[in-house]
Amino acid sequence: MADYDPQQIEAKWQKIWAERGVFEAKDCDASRHKYYLLEMLPYPSGTLHMGHMRNYTIGDAVARYKRMRGFNVLHPMGWDAFGLPAENAAIKNQTHPREWTNANIAEFRRVLRRFGFSYDWRREISTCAPEYYRWNQWLFLRMLEKGIAYRKKSKVNWCPECETVLANEQVIDGFCWRHETTQVQSKELEQWFLRITQYADELLDDMKRLEGGWPERVLAMQRNWIGKSRGTRIRFDVAQKDGLAFEVFTTRVDTIYGATALVLSPWHPGIEKLIDGVPGRAWTEGQLKAMRQKSTKAVDIATAEKEGFFTGRFAVNPFSGEQLPIWVANFVLAEYGTGALMAVPAHDGRDYEFAEKYHLPVTIVVQPLSGPPVRPEHMTESYTEYGRLVNSGPYTGLTSEDAIARMTADLQAKGFGNGETTYRLKDWGISRQRYWGTPIPVLYCDKDGIVPVPDDQLPVRLPENVKLTGQGQSPLASDPEFVNTTCPKCGGPARRETDTMDTFVDSSWYFYRYTDPKNERAPFDKEVVRYWFTIDQYIGGIEHAILHLLYARFFCKVMRDLGLVDHGEPIARLFPQGMVLKGGVAMSKSRGNVVGAVEMAEKYGSDTGRVYTLFAAPPEKDLEWSEEAIEGSSRFLNKIYRLVVKYADRVRELPFDLSKQTDMAAASAKEKIIVRRSHQALKRVTNDFETRWHFNTSVSSLMELLNEIHAQEPLDVDMSPLILKRALSAFVLMLSPIAPHIAEEMWQMLGHTGGIWQARWPEYREDLTKEEQIEIPVQINGRVRGKIVVSDGMSDDETLERAVKDARIAVMLEGKQIVRTVVVSRKLVNIVVR
């Protein structure tokens, strides 16, 4: 009987929602609080799987809840449509990337609509549309004017599989982020960069403002990534080589009297000059060459054994005047600091290891502030803590902290160095030698050099008829019609830039475009952005914790400095949801374990899919997809549906007003239980939506409530139809953010006119969330001393047991020692104390 037909019901309500435009957000509506809820826009490729589904289900539940709370909710969706997979698929299938992409977008859109997510579809954007990427180009030109965008030749990460450059953020342990088995190579290229390092400090400092709203682990990851390190830059002159010197960077200048070598990276540019004229130079050069050859692969560097050789030269310690041998070693990174370091074996683990192998002296210059001193003869590892200086000339006796400050100041005074801050973060290289991306809007003119494309010539459109081979240089370079143009300054011949932008540029500001998606004069209207921003809640995968989210923050700050927006952080709250796993691993095409969202919805309906994804685990945890467990969610919806069908006729015509209070004094036992349980569930569900975001417990609260209602059947005996109608209606409202279609259907069956989209979230009464209380007198040593208040709603035995326990606790808290406890009667407890 009466099992509901999800396909029919879901289609019915989706049509009604669409016709009435119930999810359309109204710009600049001052009469309501705004709520900008954003889910990360998908890259439309292949199938929309349960991982996407989970992301949007969480977002949709919150969007619907917030609407019922009276918020003006902006809940948009769009497509991150540029990128390499489209290009690769096009080469493989002999189509155009645009065709492939548009087909995928059409499919994604169909599926998301089929799921009934409450998006304002009028605001849909696609990053591969010229109307969109035009503003990428416009923003790039503004950055060019400000010196944020610049061009330089540099060593870049090159993925031979992608045939393009990768940003540092796209290299994982030396491998390509998209080709897990392809080692990234190093290549010298002219590239466009965005000066994100200029914002390093601000990106770091502003994280304080994100605390509470962003998970600590994401902030920690970004902090790690920026990698700020305060230290000292020190010049070491080379002995007997006038004018030649090496600079080192150290965070521990206090240990400098313990330095027993100066060590250079094999790639240090000063090496050639240094070894010029050294006895045995041929041998030295051979060593160098061998070492360089070995340490080309990024992967090997971290694990390789320390190796080095003495160059035959010495450097002068600017503090002690001591001569230190200059070595070259593989563990010194060319890219970090100055590419050179002072080796202090006694106080650095790596230096210690190196010194052991090559028998360099170990000189202790820092001792612990308390506890036994470190003795050279007992030393088995370096002492890396701060402490008090010894054997350090005039600095002996100072603490490490004081010494660092004093020594840095003295260095500066003597012209041998200064305090310095270094970062791990590098500027963001955005040039890509691929077709399917935003053309970089600059020209190269023999006479005028680099010339920006004037604003009124934007967008620089991607030419449609470009031959894609996936090999060699930028595909755009092979299209003479695109490349050859005239210089807007001198009118002479010029060549267009043929690289395209990293697609992370597209997604660094897309959320602004949703506020004003059709604007043809500007990327967006400042006033509309002022109304909607900042984003109240952003939901997406943790894999974007660094890349996308760091770039988005950076863009926001640049846009603020350009006067486009008036805030410095775009996202107030971030929620990274867990992955959906199958067989313990993430769903992916290559593993062949993808559960398609469409198949799932055809089998169970989207409401069941939603209930299951919310119920199976708290949203931040990974979720193992289970075909068996989803049946439970299906059963739950069927149960509540059958119950509503059963009683709907009896209550349909009754007047209804949730704001009127139930008269508990006049209520029957059955009514009391149902009313109290309803308010308890409502409190828990409300709390889950407001603060915890643990929707698994929201669903279980509703299941418990349903079980309780079932236990009270038949509901037309000892129960007023009005109270029944209120209970069922409240249940349906609570369910509606989680299973919206079936909720609308039941809402209608219960006789409500107007959809749930017009309904308000019910308020719970605090007094009804607690059990009714009864009092049991307690006597101590035979005299009544007070009453213990316990909750009703349990059996008599439970009540008594609880009362005795509470009474004993109260007595013990007074510091009395209990001899024994006597239950005098069911209504009286005597406790004997000493």
Add this chain to the structure above:
RNA sequence: GCCCGGGUGGCGGAAUGGCAUACGCGGGGGACUUAAAAUCCCUUGCCCUUACGGGCGUGCGGGUUCAAAUCCCGCCCCGGGCACCA
């Protein structure tokens, strides 16, 4: 090595100082049915016990407390981020 999470039944998980294992899945038994599906009911942490009942139990070892999965100290293990970063 540094930083951030986490460890609870057969499984997903609940409980954030107050009845450990809610809710669901799975298992066992039963009702309905010619049968199956669906549905409904009972049962289900481990050990001892015919039973009544008792003991143990939230990674391990201590501690605080009348009371600890929860707080404190010391470990172990798992996941994630960064990493010869000077």
